[in-house]
Amino acid sequence: MNYKTVSSVLFVCLGNICRSPTAEAVFRHRFESAGLPLVLDSAGTDAYHAGEQPDRRSAAAGRQRGYNFSGMRARRVTDEDFEQFDLILAADGSNMRDLKARCPAHLTYKLAMIVQSGEVPDPYYGGSDGFELVLDLLEQAADSWIARLAR
Numbered sequence: 774m775n776y777k778t779v780s781s782v783l784f785v786c787l788g789n790i791c792r793s794p795t796a797e798a799v800f801r802h803r804f805e806s807a808g809l810p811l812v813l814d815s816a817g818t819d820a821y822h823a824g825e826q827p828d829r830r831s832a833a834a835g836r837q838r839g840y841n842f843s844g845m846r847a848r849r850v851t852d853e854d855f856e857q858f859d860l861i862l863a864a865d866g867s868n869m870r871d872l873k874a875r876c877p878a879h880l881t882y883k884l885a886m887i888v889q890s891g892e893v894p895d896p897y898y899g900g901s902d903g904f905e906l907v908l909d910l911l912e913q914a915a916d917s918w919i920a921r922l923a924r
């Protein structure tokens with residue numbers, strides 16, 4: 774796909790309370806610094822945490838690095854998301870399988886991994902190191918995507 778025409782990106786994880794809201798916050802900050810005015814949002818493949826604010830551990834770790842989580846509420850991926858977003862980025866392989874199972878065949882070209890050659894591991898049941906690793910991976914991924922998406 775031609776990344777230079779992308780104007781909106783949806784980040785997807787399982788619960789939409791840890792990885793994908795953090796991706797939204799990190800990418801928004803870095804894209805703005807790079808002068809890339811893209812529409813960003815995030816969602817979960819499941820609805821367990823729908824309506825909740827980002828996980829307090831994720832938000833605390835992210836705020837320490839200057840990222841903004843205000844106004845975020847978890848939601849599940851919708852059928853409309855596959856039409857509306859130009860690029861849909863999954864945190865891990867399980868998220869990608871779930872997206873592929875739901876995405877209309879003519880739109881699967883929009884699906885990719887946040888980290889192109891790997892995963893952003895689920896930090897939910899682990900210690901604080903996991904949340905720092907998520908941030909490290911997402912900061913690197915944001916810079917890689919800027920290089921691909923920049924006009």
Ligand code: 4NP
Pocket residue numbers: 786787788789790791792793821822895896897
């Ligand atoms: P996320 O993390 O997919 O990065 O938002 C998780 C949040 C909640 C659960 C699992 C992962 N959970 O099992 O409730």
